[in-house]
């Protein structure tokens with residue numbers, strides 16, 4: 426992990442004063458400990474006496490950081506303050522509890538502390554258009570700052586999502602194919618970044634088959650619940666493309682190189698049960714009880730303390746965030762080249778030719 430600079434650390438220190446809500450004792454102890462470690466190094470003071478409860482708790486928190494370097498402590502401090510600020514951001518005015526914000530390709534609503542982002546192009550199997558990528562980024566940005574405790578992503582109709590809308594590659598801008606690939610790369614980078622940086626627990630509710638980028642992103646979710654009817658397919662080589670959504674890193678980490686290669690190189694489509702065995706899915710439910718069983722879980726999770734969940738997510742994900750951004754950049758760079766390849770163009774032409782023959 427690369428550490429934060431002293432300037433970034435000082436900036437985070439001053440931003441701490443702008444927190445509107447008390448982050449709670451657990452977070453305050455962590456902030457104290459990281460501050461001490463960042464400014465003085467490992468704990469080197471005598472342990473306070475038994476009756477000095479507060480002093481002892483602070484000392485324990487500092488001591489628990491062991492030999493973490495001052496540079497790393499600065500980074501963890503900056504990340505922690507960032508995530509607390511992101512989690513408490515202003516309650517989005519257009520998103521009072523139970524309301525639905527307006528998007529053209531999504532249904533977004535917040536109810537009982539759960540914000541649900543639902544892909545809403547069921548007639549196209551929820552394929553993701555350029556507009557929809559942008560709306561998902563916006564919905565995540567708003568949901569990261571609203572008052573909800575967890576965020577859920579799911580699909581309308583019989584599919585979860587059929588991945589990138591292949592018509593995205595048929596609208597050639599003035600700058601030609603090169604410009605199209607460049608623009609698509611930038612959009613994809615921002616899209617995946619919105620998932621990497623999302624501060625709250627993110628839960629995927631996979632209501633049917635999932636394809637392409639909607640599958641690769643799953644490694645960036647905290648929990649993935651699937652109906653037994655769901656399938657998971659990443660047909661990249663078939664399309665002359667290469668993996669994205671950080672899956673070139675998260676999939677081998679989750680399922681090992683061989684199983685990841687079957688999916689990402691050789692287009693193997695997994696059933697929900699197989700995906701669960703590989704660690705891509707958390708739990709599979711019978712289709713008949715899927716929605717009610719998952720709703721019960723979500724309701725319970727949404728009653729948990731918001732800050733504790735955000736902080737715990739940050740502990741689990743924080744150390745690899747930088748790595749994920751690097752992976753995202755590399756995957757985008759490779760895809761921009763791939764989109765201009767004969768293999769990819771031919772595969773897209775074939776998809777539309779097959780459609781035309783029906």
Ligand SMILES: CCCCCCC/C=C/C(=O)SCCNC(=O)CCNC(=O)[C@H](O)C(C)(C)COP(=O)(O)OP(=O)(O)OC[C@H]1O[C@@H](n2cnc3c(N)ncnc32)[C@H](O)[C@@H]1OP(=O)(O)O
Nearest residue numbers: 548549550552587588589590591592593609612613637638
């Ligand atoms: C600009 C930023 C770009 C970032 C790109 C990031 C890289 C992402 C990569 C990927 O996601 S790769 C995966 C791409 N997806 C696919 O290859 C899936 C293609 N679709 C299919 O194979 C099938 O449609 C299906 C999903 C298996 C469903 O088959 P089914 O027989 O059940 O339904 P259909 O009649 O085929 O579909 C209904 C309707 O929806 C249209 N459609 C479905 N998926 C897509 C799609 N991905 N792109 C565009 N259109 C799609 C399909 O053509 C039908 O349309 P109509 O014929 O009714 O007009």
